[in-house]
Amino acid sequence: MADESQKWVLLATARTPTNIAVIKYWGKRDEKLILPVNDSISVTLDPDHLCTTTTVAVSPTFRQDRMWLNGKEISLSGGRFQSCLREIRSRGGDVEDKEKGIKISKEDWGKLHVHIASYNNFPTAAGLASSAAGLACFVFSLAKLMNVNEDQSKLSAIARQGSGSACRSLYGGFVKWIMGKDENGSDSVAVQLADEKHWDDLVIIVAVVSSRQKETSSTSGMRESVETSLLLQHRAKEVVPKRILQMEEAIRNRDFGSFAQLTCADSNQIINLAEKWNRAEGTPQVAYTFDAGPNAVLIARNRKVAGLLLQRLLYYFPPNSDADLNSYIVGDKSILQDAGLGGSKDVEALPPPPEIKDNIPSQKYRGDVSYFICTRPGKGPVYISDESQALLNPETGLPK
Ligand SMILES: Nc1ncnc2c1ncn2[C@@H]1O[C@H](COP(=O)(O)OP(=O)(O)OP(=O)(O)O)[C@@H](O)[C@H]1O
């Protein structure tokens, strides 16, 4: 192995998407290995709008494993980070770069320390699946650095031990996490059902109600449900297996009616806006779903419907008068233009949606939504070879 007098730093950078479950993972049968009580299905969101970027580095000069999340140093001592590090290290391969004088053999990975810098381009721990993108990127970038020669599904089983939903962020498009049967978790992996191009007219709008950290984490929320809820056992055994099959068929056939009905049925809240509109139209136009936080995720069948949806959302949830539309709608802003909404004046002039009965005055919820993110199904993780985009300095291995 390279001795400590050597000064080289080897880097790898990757970008990984978040995902939103349409058939939810809720409940574990094994807390340590993170094995779920049911299969789940998700849509990967376009990393251009929501993603994690992580740079990992190794050098003989590093004294300990260290990590910075969004610019602040955090501890890596938690069991989940440690499980992922251990699993990846044990699968590391030989690395040689003659030009830089780097020679690492696979036995060295256990002794070399790593530095990790990660950045989420969206609020962390606010119910926007930061642990999914974050832990998937952690595993994916370390696997590249350590020359791990495993297929994506093996990597998904490692990411799963960091955070359950992270295993689904190893793929783009439509992804299923198979719960598996083995006690050691080797068959609890993610598989891609279809890539993002298979059904690319879907538009996803996330209503960010609060970007503050949630009070109850998914981990403790689901632990409580497993301990106390008979309903959850019924859900896992009787309800979800049927829904998974129906959802797979709906995705295969791009059948939005069934997709919307199943997505909404699997979520734990209702929203009047979507229910009223879908009822008035006779066929579903939009699906909604919630994770553990208050943020709503709406899925429109195509761009035209997304424009109509945005008109309704802005009618009911107008921005505060001082807010600018440009920062109220982020991500794919072109849908605003499609919807004929050039500025705040157009929002103020929006008529009530036709499905509201004339005699019922409609209530507006100004300021209740912080902002909306417009996005679409997106691709899976990618490596970024351009060193100028690395989050760690290639000379010192410290955050830039
Ligand atoms: N980029 C990242 N790299 C590594 N770990 C991360 C990253 N982002 C988030 N995490 C980890 O995930 C934790 C947040 O997970 P948590 O499940 O509480 O919230 P969330 O994933 O944003 O919400 P939800 O799971 O309900 O959608 C953070 O405290 C941190 O440990």
Ligand SMILES: C[C@@](O)(CCOP(=O)(O)OP(=O)(O)O)CC(=O)O
């Ligand atoms: C409601 C969910 O988003 C729950 C996600 O839970 P996490 O994957 O964050 O939980 P841990 O495995 O304990 O880290 C539903 C889902 O994504 O399927």
